[in-house]
Amino acid sequence: MALSKTPTSTMSDQASEAIASALRTLEAEASGVTALAAALQADLGPTFAAAADLIRNARGRLIITGLGKSGHIGRKIAATFASTGTPAFFVHAAEASHGDLGMITADDVILALSWSGEQPEMKNLITYATRFSIGLIAMTSEAGSTLALAADVALTLPKAREACPHNLAPSTSSLMMLAMGDALAIALLEGRGFTSRDFSVLHPGGKLGALLKYxxxxxxxxxxxxxxxxxxxxxxxxxxxxxxxxxxxxxxxxxxxxxxxxxxxxxxxxxxxxxxxxxxxxxxxxxxxxxxxxxxxxxxxxxxxxxxxxxxxxxxxxxxxxxxxxxxxxxxxxx
Structure with missing residues (x-):
């Protein structure tokens, strides 16, 4: 039996639609990063500096936490901090309530990611931070949220439409959180004078490790x-x-x-x-x-x-x- 073939014109239309969709996504996400840059030059700037100071002056480590897509972004941010000279690791906000709070010490600083700032799973973590006077930085879009109000420093990100046509699937918001995490990590890297030689100690493997050989x-x-x-x-x-x-x-x-x-x-x-x-x-x-x-x-x-x-x-x-x-x-x- 012969296989049916999709007409060339149909394939061309599908390709054009896919490219147009990709461009809309990139445009939406770029607008989110642009809004973030503008906010840093205004009200977000002082709180960004305060967050960097809190992390820099911590005697312990940076603990990053989040749920869902924010959790996935948090894992990447933790890896970036750790590889650029700021000891950091990720603790899942839900698992924290089932024993992982024991990973967090009074010398640490917590960076909690939540676009809404209202996840119920964050409540126990907030209570724990307050009880043991652990520095808490919130990264959220809601200045009046439970998380933001409980935090020592609230990084309130500007609201932006998701790339999803239904404005539901985290996309633009996730990219903005990732960009803010990178900005913090690089600011700390530059602030402490972290060099390429320091970088080589933490990256001995792969292509990057090869580049950092002597x-x-x-x-x-x-x-x-x-x-x-x-x-x-x-x-x-x-x-x-x-x-x-x-x-x-x-x-x-x-x-x-x-x-x-x-x-x-x-x-x-x-x-x-x-x-x-x-x-x-x-x-x-x-x-x-x-x-x-x-x-x-x-x-x-x-x-x-x-x-x-x-x-x-x-x-x-x-x-x-x-x-x-x-x-x-x-x-x-x-x-």
Whole structure:
């Protein structure tokens, strides 16, 4: 039996409708983030700063809680805080009433997410925070809600229409909560001077972990580094370049300092009949780019791409201690 086929025109109409729907969704959600940015420049600004101060000054951790879609957003926000230097984890508001309140100490700060601010499951958590004088930050759209009124700091987000055509399914509101959580996390990251090296300690795995490795972890060392002294004939330099396989050879002076480099490009630019008999001094690129052994692999990749080179010498001071090739970064998963 032959399978029926959907007419091309119908498929085209369906595709157009899907794209139009996607654009409406993005427009609605973008308007929510725009409203949030405007609020931060007005009444929301001082409370945002107060929330950041409360989290920064906490002796314990940041406990994020929520239900439903707010709970899902809360889990992501907790992960962002934890990965950017603010100890944080998520406690489900309903589970809190069944023993998980024991995870929260008097030194902690609670960030409670609820668009309406009226979930019954939040009541026990609010009572617990009040009883033990635990700092409570509310993230809600209702300034007069039970949660907002009980909080030490209430982040009252501007109301915005959901992307859902029925204005029911949390979409714009969820994105606004996520954006506010990210804004808090990044403000704290920048405030405490959290660096890329701090970040590397918390992200040892995956592509991000590869980017945060150090040059010293990837570089070739010792006899594998192609080096020749000033005054070397190009014929000898070419042998060294070919033997080491990096497409270049570093040139050092009598003190062992890098003063130049001869690359495949230099060979092409100086190609002539007597090339093999001249000195490297006449062919080399002087004062070549070098990197430190403590440079992050991601930064090394950026340098290679920007300079349009495939290998770079690693130096300690001005003395060569290694070499890194683009292929090393590829094998490590950096690129």
């Amino acid at each position: 040059t010293r972890d990837l570089m070739h060392q010792g006899d594998m580094v192609p080096l020749k002294p000033l005054g070397t004939k190009m014929s000898d330099a070419l042998v060294e370049m070919s033997a080491k396989g990096f497409g270049c050879v570093g040139i050092v002076d009598a003190s062992g300092h890098v003063v130049g480099i001869v690359t495949d490009g230099d060979l092409r630019r100086h190609m002539r009949a007597d090339l093999m008999t001249v000195s490297v001094d006449d062919v080399m690129t002087k004062n070549p780019k070098t990197i430190s052994r403590d440079l992050l692999a991601g930064e090394a990749l950026e340098l290679l791409n920007t300079a349009k080179i495939t290998a770079v010498l690693v130096t300690d001071g001005k003395k060569p201690v290694g070499i890194v090739h683009l292929h090393d970064l590829l094998r490590a998963g950096v690129a």
